[in-house]
Amino acid sequence: MSATAETGTGTFGHPALFYRGAAEYLAGTVPFVRDGLAAGEPVAVAVPGANLELIERELGADAARVRLLDMTVAGRNPGRIIPGVLRAFADSHPGKPARIIGEPIWAARSAVEYPACAQHEALINLAFSGRDATILCPYDADALAPDVLADAEATHPVLIDGTGQRSSPAFDPTGLIERYNQPLPVPSGAFELDGTTDLAAARALAHVRAAACGLAEDRLGDVEMVVTELLSNSVEHGSGSGTVRFWGGDGEFVCEVHDRGRLTDPLAGRHPASPYQPRGRGLLLVNHLADLVRLHTGEGGTTFRAYFRA
Structure with a gap:
């Protein structure tokens, strides 16, 4: 299972990786990292701490050539991820096609946080439109709810899982942004x-x-x-x-x-x-x-x- 196939070069790629278990996670992420390093591309990995340790351990000495970030810290607020993680890394390597793994949604995210997370994933497509970068977004298909995985199909044009890679017929990031643009009720006593x-x-x-x-x-x-x-x-x-x-x-x-x-x-x-x-x-x-x-x-x-x- 390769996360690099058909994501393109010279344009923006934004595939979602639906993984089940550590073996599929590593099979979908580590080759993506190593292919980038072999091509001389700057590579960053921003994922929750436990998954970061998995990738770092599997990369061995190659981990020193990768920008590693715990997304539970760097991306605690989803609104901070595009400017503070993704664009910050890509912009620090002008003229080179950036390759990034970003995992902003995990099972412990709260119901209050989730709409901002989903909108963030949709907004990546606007923020990187026309830019030379590939951002791979892993989703834990065992731990996340079916509606979260359905939203990932709306925010990512390419889907990767244990069976291979396919285009997403549900891709509609603008529609998802609007769907989660809901009024915010004010609690009594404010x-x-x-x-x-x-x-x-x-x-x-x-x-x-x-x-x-x-x-x-x-x-x-x-x-x-x-x-x-x-x-x-x-x-x-x-x-x-x-x-x-x-x-x-x-x-x-x-x-x-x-x-x-x-x-x-x-x-x-x-x-x-x-x-x-x-x-x-x-x-x-x-x-x-x-x-x-x-x-x-x-x-x-x-x-x-x-x-x-x-």
């Missing part, structure tokens, strides 16, 4: 600042509320920064003001900002930013600092929701 432009007040309240929810002191600054950036984005690019909400407990804090504008760029917050870029990095920073970011946009406005965990 504290709300309605239609505000007061960044200082929102920041101060975020600090107090996050501390009351049990967040560590070193995370409170992250919360303040995220609330500031989200509200600033609503003031500058949304409807001129934003409704800020806070809630949480048991070591988790959630903040969201809603405005009446509509987001038109599906990759907002996922575009890499140059260190010399004076503006346009606010949503990128939000994705970097939060443990999870959920988004809904439509005729009724746009909501960004950021989660922080102890």
Whole structure:
């Protein structure tokens, strides 16, 4: 079972690997890595820690030539993966066809996280359109639910499993992005600042509320920064003001900002930013600092929701 066959060169390839057990996992990933190394291509592997150990052990000395990342850390927030993992690696090797294994969905992902994971997989196709790269995405066919595997068929044009390789007749990343673009219900008891432009007040309240929810002191600054950036984005690019909400407990804090504008760029917050870029990095920073970011946009406005965990 080869993950390299028919993925193409000089264009973007995005196959899904449906594996059952460690033997199929290694058969689908390690040849993909070694073929890239043999061709002189830069190779990165970003998968959950246990699978990372499997690949590293199987590669032996070749592992030193591969960028290895634990996706449970680097991709804790799915919104961070495109700019902080995939594009960060590909862009650091200009003029070369990057080869990456990215496994952003695993069985322990929560129901709250999953929609952002599925949308991330769909957005990869937009972020790398026309780029010279191949990103192989493994899916544990034994541990993941059937609807997760069905979504993978919608986000990947090529499917690989123990029987071989085939094109996906269900490939429709744009449709999947919209299908998971659902309103985000607000729990009862959420504290709300309605239609505000007061960044200082929102920041101060975020600090107090996050501390009351049990967040560590070193995370409170992250919360303040995220609330500031989200509200600033609503003031500058949304409807001129934003409704800020806070809630949480048991070591988790959630903040969201809603405005009446509509987001038109599906990759907002996922575009890499140059260190010399004076503006346009606010949503990128939000994705970097939060443990999870959920988004809904439509005729009724746009909501960004950021989660922080102890």
